[in-house]
Amino acid sequence: MNCDHAQPLIDAYADGELDALRRLFVEKHLRTCARCAEQHAELLALRRRLRAEAPYFAAPAALTERVRAMVASTPAARPARASRVTEPLRRLSGRVPPRWQWVSGGALGGCAATVLAFVVGTAVIDWQASQNMVAQAVSRHVQATLGDRLVAVVSSDQHTVKPWLSARLDYSPPVHDLASDGFPLLGGRLDTLGGRKVATLVYGYRKHTIDVFVQPDAFDMPSSKELRGFNVAHQRAAGWDWLAVSDAEPQVLDTCLAKLIHAATAH
Amino acid sequence: MPHLSAGYNLARWLARDGHDAEDIVQDACMRALKYIDSLNRSEARAWFLTIVRHAFYDWCERNRPAEIAHDDGSALEAAVDHNAIDPEQSAVRRAESKVLADAVAELPLAFREVLILREMEELSYKEIARIADIPIGTVMSRLARARALLQGSPRLRAIGERTSGGDR
Numbered sequence: 001m002n003c004d005h006a007q008p009l010i011d012a013y014a015d016g017e018l019d020a021l022r023r024l025f026v027e028k029h030l031r032t033c034a035r036c037a038e039q040h041a042e043l044l045a046l047r048r049r050l051r052a053e054a055p056y057f058a059a060p061a062a063l064t065e066r067v068r069a070m071v072a073s074t075p076a077a078r079p080a081r082a083s084r085v086t087e088p089l090r091r092l093s094g095r096v097p098p099r100w101q102w103v104s105g106g107a108l109g110g111c112a113a114t115v116l117a118f119v120v121g122t123a124v125i126d127w128q129a130s131q132n133m134v135a136q137a138v139s140r141h142v143q144a145t146l147g148d149r150l151v152a153v154v155s156s157d158q159h160t161v162k163p164w165l166s167a168r169l170d171y172s173p174p175v176h177d178l179a180s181d182g183f184p185l186l187g188g189r190l191d192t193l194g195g196r197k198v199a200t201l202v203y204g205y206r207k208h209t210i211d212v213f214v215q216p217d218a219f220d221m222p223s224s225k226e227l228r229g230f231n232v233a234h235q236r237a238a239g240w241d242w243l244a245v246s247d248a249e250p251q252v253l254d255t256c257l258a259k260l261i262h263a264a265t266a267h
Numbered sequence: 268m269p270h271l272s273a274g275y276n277l278a279r280w281l282a283r284d285g286h287d288a289e290d291i292v293q294d295a296c297m298r299a300l301k302y303i304d305s306l307n308r309s310e311a312r313a314w315f316l317t318i319v320r321h322a323f324y325d326w327c328e329r330n331r332p333a334e335i336a337h338d339d340g341s342a343l344e345a346a347v348d349h350n351a352i353d354p355e356q357s358a359v360r361r362a363e364s365k366v367l368a369d370a371v372a373e374l375p376l377a378f379r380e381v382l383i384l385r386e387m388e389e390l391s392y393k394e395i396a397r398i399a400d401i402p403i404g405t406v407m408s409r410l411a412r413a414r415a416l417l418q419g420s421p422r423l424r425a426i427g428e429r430t431s432g433g434d435r
C-alpha cells in the first residue's frame with residue numbers, strides 16, 4: 001500500500017471505522033511511512049485537544065426543569081402511553097398492578113421527554129422480565145442509566161466499592177478498576193436478579209456505561225444475547241458468574257469481561 | 268438525563284448561543300414526545316440527536332436564514348477554499364493563535380455538525396450519516412475537511428482536490 005492508497009483511509013483508521021483487512025494495511029503503512037504516520041499523529045493530537053479544549057455543554061438546570069414541566073403538561077401523550085403499557089397487563093391479569101398505576105395516573109411529572117421514551121420502553125421490557133433473565137438484566141441496566149441510581153457508591157477506588165458491596169451481600173464480589181484497559185470503574189450498586197440480591201459493578205467505556213452483575217451462583221441464561229439494542233454477555237470463570245449489559249458493541253463487552261476475569265484470576 | 272445534555276451540546280454548538288440552544292432543545296423535546304412511537308429504543312441517543320438537528324434547522328430557517336442559504340454544496344466549497352486553502356492565510360490563522368473552541372465554532376455548519384457528532388458524541392460514521400441524512404462518503408470527506416481546517420494543514424489542498432472530483 002502506498003501513500004495514495006493509505007492517505008484517504010487515515011481518518012477512518014483513527015476513527016476505528018476500517019475493516020480488519022484495511023486496518024492492517026494502514027497499520028503496516030504507518031510503520032514505514034513517516035509522512036502518513038505524522039498525519040495520523042496530528043489527527044490524534046487534534047482529538048486530544050478537542051476533548052481538552054472544546055467544552056461539552058451540559059443541559060442547564062433551568063432547561064431540564066422546563067422539559068420536566070413540559071412533559072408533565074402534555075395531556076396528549078398520556079392516554080396513549082398508558083393504554084399501550086397497561087393494556088397487555090390488564091389482559092393478562094385482569095387488573096393493573098399498583099406499580100403501573102403511576103403511568104395511567106398521569107404522574108409523569110418527574111420525567112423528561114427522552115426519559116419518558118425510555119420509561120415506555122422499560123415498562124415493556126419489565127413486563128417480559130418475569131420470564132426472562134436477559135430481559136431482567138437489561139431492564140435493571142436501563143432503569144439505572146435513566147434514573148439517579150446508576151451508582152449507589154460512587155468511586156473509582158476498588159477498595160471503597162468492594163467493602164460497600166460486601167457489607168450488603170452474603171458474598172464479597174471481586175472488584176477491580178480497569179481504567180488502564182479503557183474501562184474506568186465508576187462505582188457499584190445492588191440489584192435484584194432472579195429474586196436474588198446481586199452486586200453490580202459499573203464501568204465506563206467512552207460514552208457508554210457497562211453494568212457487570214457478578215455472583216457466585218450461575219445466572220440462568222445464554223452466553224450472549226441482544227435485546228432491543230442492548231448487548232448482554234455472560235460468562236462463568238474464576239469461580240464467578242459474570243453478566244455484562246450495555247449499549248456498547250458485543251466485542252467491547254467480551255473484552256471487558258475478559259479483563260475482569262483476568263484481574264480476578266490474578267488476585 | 269444523559270441524552271438531554273447530548274442534545275443541548277449539539278444545539279449549543281450548532282446555534283453557537285446558549286439561549287437559542289435551549290429553545291431548540293425544548294422544541295426538540297416537544298417533537299420527541301409527539302413522535303415517541305417512531306422511537307427505536309436501541310438508538311435513543313441518535314434518535315434524539317436527529318430530532319434536535321431537525322429542530323435546529325427549522326429554527327435556523329426562521330431566525331437565521333442566511334446561515335443555511337450558504338450551506339448548499341457549492342457555497343460550502345467556495346467558503347472553505349476561500350478561507351483556508353491558502354497556506355499563507357492558514358499561517359496567519361495560526362499566528363493569531365486562535366482558541367480551538369472558537370475555530371470549531373467558526374467551521375461551516377455542515378462540517379461543524381459532523382465533527383461534533385464524531386468527536387464529542389463518538390458516534391459511528393453510519394450513525395452520523397443517518398442523523399445528518401447524508402451518505403457515509405460525505406460524512407468521511409466532511410470530517411476530513413473539518414479536521415484539516417482546524418489544523419490549518421497543507422493537507423487541506425489535497426483533500427479539497429479529492430472531494431471536489433479531481434483525480435490525483
